Amino acid sequence: MKLSFLYPTSKLATNITKFSRDFRLEIVTKTSVKISTLVVITNGTPDDLVFTIISHCLDGESTVGILKPEEGTRDSVINLIPTYLGPHTKNILLIMDQEIESLENLLEKCSRKLREKGCRNIREHGNRLNIYDCELGGKESKVILVINGLDEINTDSHCVEDHLIKFAEMKCKGSSKDSWEKLSKEEQNEIFKKLLDCREIEKIFPQQFKAGQILRSP
Numbered sequence: 001m002k003l004s005f006l007y008p009t010s011k012l013a014t015n016i017t018k019f020s021r022d023f024r025l026e027i028v029t030k031t032s033v034k035i036s037t038l039v040v041i042t043n044g045t046p047d048d049l050v051f052t053i054i055s056h057c058l059d060g061e062s063t064v065g066i067l068k069p070e071e072g073t074r075d076s077v078i079n080l081i082p083t084y085l086g087p088h089t090k091n092i093l094l095i096m097d098q099e100i101e102s103l104e105n106l107l108e109k110c111s112r113k114l115r116e117k118g119c120r121n122i123r124e125h126g127n128r129l130n131i132y133d134c135e136l137g138g139k140e141s142k143v144i145l146v147i148n149g150l151d152e153i154n155t156d157s158h159c160v161e162d163h164l165i166k167f168a169e170m171k172c173k174g175s176s177k178d179s180w181e182k183l184s185k186e187e188q189n190e191i192f193k194k195l196l197d198c199r200e201i202e203k204i205f206p207q208q209f210k211a212g213q214i215l216r217s218p
Contacts, residue, residue, distance in 0.1 A: 001028040001216060002063040003039075003053040006084075011214050012041060012068040017047050022189075023196060025056050034088040035065040037215050042077045042096040044068060046180070047148065047160045049192065050205065051095065058212045059199050064093075074099070075106065079112040081143070091142050093211055097159035098149040101104055103127060119143055127151075129207040131214070146211045167204045168193060 005013040005028075016163065019029050041047050055064075067078050067084070074096045080093060098106055107130065111122060117130035128147040133141070149158025150166060153176055161176040168191050172179050180188070195201065202209040 001058050001061055003066050004025055004029050004031050004063050006065050006067040015045055015048050016052050019052055026055050029063055031063050035089050037064040037091040038084055038089055039064050039066040039093045041068045042074050053195050054205055054208055054212050058216055062216055068193055075110050082118055091215055093144045093205045098147050100157045129210055146207050146210050158217050163205050
């Protein structure tokens with residue numbers, strides 16, 4: 001998939017542009033095509049870079065808009081959904097870290113907020129990927145919710161770094177985020193490079209990759 005920035009001067013846009021240039025990924029596009037799919041990164045980095053890698057591995061010519069809200073993180077971003085709806089928006093992907101909250105509580109909180117926004121039917125695709133059929137802004141839309149984290153990782157706070165340290169075969173001490181951040185920039189980039197060459201990335205990022213496939217399908 002190709003990525004188009006809703007806020008071209010944002011930190012997210014800068015991060016992804018630099019990452020794409022450093023790793024020679026032809027994934028960023030300045031398009032005038034009507035965007036029907038919007039990806040909302042509710043945390044920050046390396047969440048944005050992970051989605052960039054997944055989009056590259058999915059390949060294809062479809063284009064999605066991507067942004068990191070200027071205010072709010074995780075489930076609080078759900079309140080901003082109406083402000084992101086354009087006349088052609090059909091799909092909104094929300095990606096957030098679980099953090100220290102129980103998965104059950106976070107999913108229930110997100111579902112409650114989405115119901116308040118007009119989402120009714122919920123389809124579960126595993127315990128960290130839900131699809132909501134919604135009527136937002138007077139039109140039918142689909143909200144895809146992805147919760148980062150892996151139950152198998154023994155960490156104080158589940159997040160996208162769970163997936164990274166699993167791939168790197170690292171031992172987690174305290175939290176996966178702390179373990180990841182203790183690596184040098186060079187070590188992190190070496191892991192990213194290996195991820196870009198990985199042929200089984202769907203096993204490292206199962207819920208995120210499945211969400212990307214859903215977005216790419218007609």
